Amino acid sequence: MRHRWVSVLICAAVSAAATTACGSGGASQSSDGKTELTIATFNEFGYEELFKEYEAAHPDVKITQRKTGQGQPHHQNLFTKLGAGSGLADIEGVEEGYLSQVMSKAGQFNDLNEIGPKLEAGRWLQWKTDAITTKDGKLIGYGTDIGPLAMCYRKDLFAQAGLPSDPEGVKALFATWDSYFAAGDQFIAKVPGVAWFDSAAQVFNAMHNQHETGYYDKSDKLVVDTNPDIKADWTAVTTAVGKGQSARLAAFSNEWNTGFKLGKFATKTCPSWMLGVVESQAGPENKGKWAVTDAFPNGGGNWGGSYLSVPKQSKNAKKAAELAAWLTAPEQQIKAFKAKGTFPSQVKALDAPELLEQTNAYFGDVKAGALFATQAKKVKAAQYKGPADGQIQETVFSPALQSVEQGKNAEEAWKTAVEGAQKAAK
Amino acid sequence: MSRLDAKVSPYLFVAPFFVLFGAIGLFPLLYTAYVSLFDWEVGADDPTFIGLENYRTLFDDGQFWNALFNTFSIFVLSSAPQIVIAVAIAALLNENLRARTGWRMGVLLPYVASLVALTIIFGNLFGPQYGLVNDVLTAVGIGPIDWQADTFGSHVAIASMVNWRWTGYNALIVLAAMQAIPREVHEAALVDGASPLRRFFSITLPMLKPTLIFVIVTSTIGGLQIFTEPKLFEPSGGSGGGTEHQYQTVVLYLYQSAFQGLDLGYASAIAWVLFLIVIAVAGINFLVTRRAVR
Numbered sequence: 001m002r003h004r005w006v007s008v009l010i011c012a013a014v015s016a017a018a019t020t021a022c023g024s025g026g027a028s029q030s031s032d033g034k035t036e037l038t039i040a041t042f043n044e045f046g047y048e049e050l051f052k053e054y055e056a057a058h059p060d061v062k063i064t065q066r067k068t069g070q071g072q073p074h075h076q077n078l079f080t081k082l083g084a085g086s087g088l089a090d091i092e093g094v095e096e097g098y099l100s101q102v103m104s105k106a107g108q109f110n111d112l113n114e115i116g117p118k119l120e121a122g123r124w125l126q127w128k129t130d131a132i133t134t135k136d137g138k139l140i141g142y143g144t145d146i147g148p149l150a151m152c153y154r155k156d157l158f159a160q161a162g163l164p165s166d167p168e169g170v171k172a173l174f175a176t177w178d179s180y181f182a183a184g185d186q187f188i189a190k191v192p193g194v195a196w197f198d199s200a201a202q203v204f205n206a207m208h209n210q211h212e213t214g215y216y217d218k219s220d221k222l223v224v225d226t227n228p229d230i231k232a233d234w235t236a237v238t239t240a241v242g243k244g245q246s247a248r249l250a251a252f253s254n255e256w257n258t259g260f261k262l263g264k265f266a267t268k269t270c271p272s273w274m275l276g277v278v279e280s281q282a283g284p285e286n287k288g289k290w291a292v293t294d295a296f297p298n299g300g301g302n303w304g305g306s307y308l309s310v311p312k313q314s315k316n317a318k319k320a321a322e323l324a325a326w327l328t329a330p331e332q333q334i335k336a337f338k339a340k341g342t343f344p345s346q347v348k349a350l351d352a353p354e355l356l357e358q359t360n361a362y363f364g365d366v367k368a369g370a371l372f373a374t375q376a377k378k379v380k381a382a383q384y385k386g387p388a389d390g391q392i393q394e395t396v397f398s399p400a401l402q403s404v405e406q407g408k409n410a411e412e413a414w415k416t417a418v419e420g421a422q423k424a425a426k
Numbered sequence: 427m428s429r430l431d432a433k434v435s436p437y438l439f440v441a442p443f444f445v446l447f448g449a450i451g452l453f454p455l456l457y458t459a460y461v462s463l464f465d466w467e468v469g470a471d472d473p474t475f476i477g478l479e480n481y482r483t484l485f486d487d488g489q490f491w492n493a494l495f496n497t498f499s500i501f502v503l504s505s506a507p508q509i510v511i512a513v514a515i516a517a518l519l520n521e522n523l524r525a526r527t528g529w530r531m532g533v534l535l536p537y538v539a540s541l542v543a544l545t546i547i548f549g550n551l552f553g554p555q556y557g558l559v560n561d562v563l564t565a566v567g568i569g570p571i572d573w574q575a576d577t578f579g580s581h582v583a584i585a586s587m588v589n590w591r592w593t594g595y596n597a598l599i600v601l602a603a604m605q606a607i608p609r610e611v612h613e614a615a616l617v618d619g620a621s622p623l624r625r626f627f628s629i630t631l632p633m634l635k636p637t638l639i640f641v642i643v644t645s646t647i648g649g650l651q652i653f654t655e656p657k658l659f660e661p662s663g664g665s666g667g668g669t670e671h672q673y674q675t676v677v678l679y680l681y682q683s684a685f686q687g688l689d690l691g692y693a694s695a696i697a698w699v700l701f702l703i704v705i706a707v708a709g710i711n712f713l714v715t716r717r718a719v720r
Binding site (some may be wrong): 020077079080083101189248249250251252253254255256258262369391394395398399400403406407408424 | 468477539546549552553554555556557566572574575661663664665668669670685686687688
C-alpha cells in the first residue's frame with residue numbers, strides 16, 4: 001500500500017518533466033519499474049535457482065513463484081480462474097494428466113508459436129510437443145519434464161519362479177503384452193500368494209496410451225465402443241485378472257503401499273519418477289530386490305510430465321513466454337533435473353552427460369538416467385486426447401477395472417464402462 | 427437523539443449476525459438455485475439458460491437415486507444405533523460412578539480427535555486385504571468381508587466411523603438433560619414402588635423429549651450431508667464412492683459433478699434437491715419424535 005503511494009507521488013513529480021508510462025503496467029508493474037512475472041507451479045519443478053539466474057541476467061524482471069504442494073489443487077485453481085477470467089499467474093504449469101481439459105479450453109491460452117521467441121527446431125521430443133499442439137497448429141505450452149515408462153520387477157521373486165532375473169534376460173518377457181501376460185501365467189503358477197502386477201488399471205492405462213487413437217477420434221467423437229484396440233486391451237487385462245495375475249490394489253492407496261512392503265506383486269509399470277515411490281514404499285528392508293530394465297511391452301510409453309503455458313489473461317504475455325522458453329531450454333532443464341530429478345523432455349538434454357551418468361542406488365546402482373533416456377526415445381506418437389479423456393480414465397475405466405478385480409463379471413463391467421464414458425463425454 | 431438511539435441500536439446490535447448470514451448463508455443458497463437453472467460448466471464463457479432441465483436429468487439419473495439410497499442407508503445405520511447407545515451411556519454416566527468427570531470426558535474424546543485422521547485410521551482398519559478388522563474376522567472363523575466391494579459392508583464401515591465420533595457427544599447432551607430432571611419426580615415414583623426400568627421408561631425418557639428432538643434433528647441434518655467419511659474411504663482418492671458407487675453419497679456425487687465433471691449447474695441442482703430432502707426428513711423426524719416420546 002505504501003509503495004503504491006510512493007510510486008504515485010513519484011509519477012506525479014516526474015510526469016511534469018518527462019513522459020513516462022506510469023501506471024500503465026497495472027498490478028504487474030512493481031514499484032521499482034521492474035516487470036513482475038508470476039509463475040504458478042506444483043510439486044517440484046526445480047526452478048528456484050534458475051529464477052535467480054534469470055533475474056540476474058534480466059534486471060528489468062522480477063519473478064514471483066506461486067507454488068502449490070500438489071497437482072490436484074493447482075489444476076482446480078487453474079480451471080476455476082480460467083472460468084473467472086482473472087487471477088491466474090503469467091505462467092501456469094500444466095500436468096499431462098489434465099492435458100485433455102486444458103486442450104478443450106485452448107482458446108484461453110496464448111499460442112506460443114505466435115508470441116514466443118523464435119526457438120531452435122526440434123527442441124523437444126516430437127510426441128511431447130504434439131500432445132500440446134491444437135488441431136489448427138497452435139502451441140499452447142512448452143514441455144518441461146516427462147515420465148518415460150520402463151518395467152520394474154522383483155529380481156528375487158523372478159528367480160524363485162524360475163524366470164530369468166538379470167536386466168538383459170527379462171527383456172524377452174517384456175517384449176510384448178502377450179509375452180508379458182504369458183510370463184505372468186508362469187509366475188503365478190510357481191509363486192503362490194504373489195501376484196504378477198499391482199493393479200489392472202495401471203496396466204490398462206499403459207496399454208491404452210500406446211494406441212494412436214484412444215477414447216476419442218480426432219474429430220472429438222467418442223469411440224470407446226467402436227475402437228477395437230480398447231476392447232482388446234480390456235479383454236487381455238481382465239483375463240489376466242481372472243487368472244489371478246492382479247494383486248487387486250488401487251494405485252497409491254494404503255493397501256497398495258502395504259503391498260510394496262510385503263512384496264505382493266512382482267512387476268510394476270515404472271515411469272522415471274516411480275523409482276522414488278518404489279523406494280519409499282518398499283522401504284530399506286527390500287533394498288536390492290527391485291530392479292528396472294529398459295524394456296516395456298510393445299515399445300514405450302509415457303506417464304506424467306508437465307508444460308508451461310501462458311494464459312491469455314496475462315498482461316505480460318510476451319515477457320512471460322520469453323521466460324518460459326528460457327526455463328524449458330535443455331541447459332536449464334538439466335539444472336532442474338539435477339536439483340529435483342525432473343526428467344527432461346528436451347532432445348539435447350537426453351544426451352547430457354549429467355543425465356546419462358545418473359545412477360540409482362536402491363535399484364542396484366542401475367544407470368537410471370541413460371535407461372529412461374532410451375525409453376523416452378521409444379515413445380512413438382502422442383495419442384489424441386478428447387475433451388473428457390482424463391475424466392474417462394480416472395472416474396470410469398479405472399473404477400470399472402477395479403470392480404472386475406473385486407469379482408464383477410468382465411462383460412458387465414465393460415458395459416458399465418462404456419455407458420459411463422458416454423455420460424462423462426456428454 | 428436518544429429516541430432514535432433506542433429505536434435503531436437494537437437492530438444494529440443484531441445486525442452482524444444477519445449481515446453475515448445473508449452474505450455466507452442466504453446468498454449462496456439463492457445463487458445456487460440460480461446456477462441450477464443453467465448449463466454451467468466451470469470455465470465456460472457464457473452459460474446457457476436451460477430452465478428445469480438439470481432437475482429433469484437428475485430425476486432420471488440412476489446414479490443420483492443410488493446416492494440417495496446410500497445416504498439414507500448410512501444415515502439409518504449410524505443415527506439409529508447411535509441415539510439408542512447415547513441414551514444408554516448417558517443413563518450409565520448418570521449413576522453414582524467413581525471418577526465421574528473422567529468417564530464423562532472419556533466419552534467425548536473421539537469427538538475431539540481430527541475427523542480426517544480418524545477416517546484414515548478406520549479406512550486402514552477396514553482395508554479389504556490387509557485390514558485389522560478382516561484379520562480378526564478371519565481369526566474367529568467368519569472370514570473376510572470386502573469392505574470396499576460389498577455395498578452393505580461399506581455402509582457398515584462408514585457408519586461405524588460416524589458412530590465412533592458422535593455417540594459420546596450426543597451422550598453428553600442427553601446426560602445434561604437427564605440431570606435437569608427434578609429429583610422429586612423420581613422419588614415419588616420410588617415411593618410408589620416403581621422399578622428402575624419402569625422409572626427410566628415412564629419418567630426419564632418422556633422428560634428427555636425436547637433434547638431427543640434436538641439430537642435427532644441435528645443428526646439428521648449432519649447424517650444426510652455425510653461427505654468426509656465416504657470421500658476418504660475411497661482407496662484411490664477419487665469421488666466415485668467405490669468402484670460402482672457402492673458408497674457414493676449425495677454430497678459426494680455433488681462434489682464429483684462440480685469438481686471432476688466441472689458441471690456446476692448440475693451440482694447446484696443436486697444441492698437444492700438435497701436441501702429440500704434434509705428439510706423434509708428433519709421435519710418428519712421432529713413430528714415422529716414428538717408423538718412417539720410422550
